[in-house]
Amino acid sequence: MANITNTPESAGSNLMARALREAFYAGLVALGLFVLFVGLKTDQNILNELVLVQRWGLLAIFVVIAMVGRFLSVAFIRPYLAERKAVKAAAAVKEAGFVARNFSMIAVAVLLVYPPIMVALFGFQGSLKWVDNFGIQILIYVLLAWGLNIVVGLAGLLDLGYVAFYAVGAYSYALLSSYFGLSFWLLLPMAGILAALWGAILGFPVLRLKGDYLAIVTLAFGEIIRLVLINWTEVTKGTFGISGIAKASVFGIWSFDVSASNNFAKVFGLPMSSSYYKIFLFYLALALCMLAAFVTIRLRRMPIGRAWEALREDEIACRSLGINTVTTKLTAFATGAMFGGIVGSFFAVRQGFVSPESFVFLESAIILAIVVLGGMGSLVGIAVAATVMIGGTELLR
Amino acid sequence: MALETDTMTKDPILKVEHLSMRFGGLMAINDLSFEAYRGDITALIGPNGAGKTTVFNCITGFYKPTMGMITMRQKAGKEYLLERMSDFEVNRNAKVARTFQNIRLFSGLTVLENLLVAQHNKLMLASGYTILGLLGFPTYKRAVGQSIEQAKYWLDKANLMDRADDPAGDLPYGAQRRLEIARAMCTEPEFLCLDEPAAGLNPRESLALNELLRSIRKDTGTSILLIEHDMSVVMEISDHVVVLEYGQKISDGNPDFVKHDPKVIAAYLGVEDDEVEEVIEQIEEIAVVAPGDTQK
Numbered sequence A: 001m002a003n004i005t006n007t008p009e010s011a012g013s014n015l016m017a018r019a020l021r022e023a024f025y026a027g028l029v030a031l032g033l034f035v036l037f038v039g040l041k042t043d044q045n046i047l048n049e050l051v052l053v054q055r056w057g058l059l060a061i062f063v064v065i066a067m068v069g070r071f072l073s074v075a076f077i078r079p080y081l082a083e084r085k086a087v088k089a090a091a092a093v094k095e096a097g098f099v100a101r102n103f104s105m106i107a108v109a110v111l112l113v114y115p116p117i118m119v120a121l122f123g124f125q126g127s128l129k130w131v132d133n134f135g136i137q138i139l140i141y142v143l144l145a146w147g148l149n150i151v152v153g154l155a156g157l158l159d160l161g162y163v164a165f166y167a168v169g170a171y172s173y174a175l176l177s178s179y180f181g182l183s184f185w186l187l188l189p190m191a192g193i194l195a196a197l198w199g200a201i202l203g204f205p206v207l208r209l210k211g212d213y214l215a216i217v218t219l220a221f222g223e224i225i226r227l228v229l230i231n232w233t234e235v236t237k238g239t240f241g242i243s244g245i246a247k248a249s250v251f252g253i254w255s256f257d258v259s260a261s262n263n264f265a266k267v268f269g270l271p272m273s274s275s276y277y278k279i280f281l282f283y284l285a286l287a288l289c290m291l292a293a294f295v296t297i298r299l300r301r302m303p304i305g306r307a308w309e310a311l312r313e314d315e316i317a318c319r320s321l322g323i324n325t326v327t328t329k330l331t332a333f334a335t336g337a338m339f340g341g342i343v344g345s346f347f348a349v350r351q352g353f354v355s356p357e358s359f360v361f362l363e364s365a366i367i368l369a370i371v372v373l374g375g376m377g378s379l380v381g382i383a384v385a386a387t388v389m390i391g392g393t394e395l396l397r
Numbered sequence B: 001m002a003l004e005t006d007t008m009t010k011d012p013i014l015k016v017e018h019l020s021m022r023f024g025g026l027m028a029i030n031d032l033s034f035e036a037y038r039g040d041i042t043a044l045i046g047p048n049g050a051g052k053t054t055v056f057n058c059i060t061g062f063y064k065p066t067m068g069m070i071t072m073r074q075k076a077g078k079e080y081l082l083e084r085m086s087d088f089e090v091n092r093n094a095k096v097a098r099t100f101q102n103i104r105l106f107s108g109l110t111v112l113e114n115l116l117v118a119q120h121n122k123l124m125l126a127s128g129y130t131i132l133g134l135l136g137f138p139t140y141k142r143a144v145g146q147s148i149e150q151a152k153y154w155l156d157k158a159n160l161m162d163r164a165d166d167p168a169g170d171l172p173y174g175a176q177r178r179l180e181i182a183r184a185m186c187t188e189p190e191f192l193c194l195d196e197p198a199a200g201l202n203p204r205e206s207l208a209l210n211e212l213l214r215s216i217r218k219d220t221g222t223s224i225l226l227i228e229h230d231m232s233v234v235m236e237i238s239d240h241v242v243v244l245e246y247g248q249k250i251s252d253g254n255p256d257f258v259k260h261d262p263k264v265i266a267a268y269l270g271v272e273d274d275e276v277e278e279v280i281e282q283i284e285e286i287a288v289v290a291p292g293d294t295q296k
Ligand SMILES: Nc1ncnc2c1ncn2[C@@H]1O[C@H](COP(=O)(O)OP(=O)(O)O)[C@@H](O)[C@H]1O
Pocket: B023, B026, B028, B046, B047, B048, B049, B050, B051, B052, B053, B054, B055
């Protein structure tokens, strides 16, 4: 333990005790989080019956990894980092490494070349898994978590029903495109606006509540929206969901419908494959991510973004400075909802099918977990957390 | 009396009339009336638990008084009934700013950001409720420039220029007090309420604070209402003192008058044991000199 030699013995054993305690808590959290994901798996047996496969060993491995990781982090890595930081602060301020400085640039560059590389490695059909199940799936969660980050990370409002706005966006697109035949490019912003409107309507009575109460009421609202979707069968078709949702087109120029005359593959004389559509969606998600990051970064430098952060720090002080905290919270709530709505419509267009099952509380919990793990407020941290969490669960599927 | 004629010529900026505040069975303020005059530093003093902070909370809209009327009269003549307004409107519309007994800074934000948050309403308007700002309109950029200038002005006054980019929570205690005052001033108030600004300051910081308060009054003409525990600070900088005990006013006048009011001496200084004898002596002395003055 060279790294903590300069601390007295008692501090050292204290640290160990704390590390053990935190490792235990981390284990509990991991157990709670993964028991349904990893511990149990639904599968079909030879007779095509649905059976529940129990994977307690794998679950135990997960829990142990979480505990050991936490223990090492608290007992060794953090003291080591703290010491290094102190040393660095004492020495001249050193430049961060090239990778650390340009992390987001490098990440965007990697994502831009990701689909062609996957196609080159696995062929069009083989790339589907990597581009769709990993790429698009992760980007969707990154977007959702960035949206929730505005509410939780910046404004400090604990929203446990975020998935409600995701559902509003998805159903807005599904319903408006099936009933009225409106195009994706019109409905994408419209879904955002509708979700923001819902956010404002729900937020108005709710945002007077504080902390835990707010969390519980938002949770209830999330469930209410889902129940409405299930029970309002004439419009939403209930648990059957809405299928056959129209695909997006490349700005109306090329379509991905197999029968359409301006089909992308036909126009370019390529062999038919569904992977062009997925690659297109991947780039669309990436563009949405960049737009979201740009807007969030700009918002943080706007008076409203500063007010959100001030609100998180001290609401009473905000009020003493003449800031109407109710409308300020409402804007945070509505902006977060708008992000959720836009991602929802993207989700609908990607799946081609929406049902209330996609919008259960667990989704809200996963998104919140990503925001918290990513470090509340840090866009890069959240993106990394989403990659690890969603990519990880996807690997185990 | 000289005192009475003095107040007649003065222009009250804040008028508190028959203010009462009840918490369950406790009458924290009981039928309190007083005035603060424009351009003055008015001090509100009294022993712990006398109800001073409660008066502040009623004035600034954080509490709804059980009874009474609080009128704020702005320079332009516009009047506001503060007891009917909610807390943020008291600041935004009536131009009354305040600080807190337990400092309330945005400790995770930088010092400069704290001062920019205080200019929120102005900046919000300039940014076209964020939309023009997001699009990078020049009017917004200009407004930001002006706000930063304003913030710099107050950073300079509060002697915090070199800490502008540090998190507010990292400042030493005295600097946090000054920052909180600077932040309140960035809302461009006509009336500034300070809740025990000198509490916990060392003598040097205390001096810096007095300097800041004096310059606020001199350069901006802002009237100040000040809660203070430290009699020496009060006597040195205030023009007018109101003394509270158990939610009631026991004395009201200029510092000299209050200092020699036997009721004040008994109530206020009487708290400290070692001073009791001295106080009794003083009371007797005053009673001999001016027996009629106690009937104020
Ligand atoms: N929110 C409240 N609820 C109940 N009692 C309160 C509240 N605020 C203040 N009080 C009571 O009112 C009295 C006056 O308190 P305060 O105004 O803080 O005194 P001071 O600032 O003069 O020390 C105290 O007895 C206190 O306990």
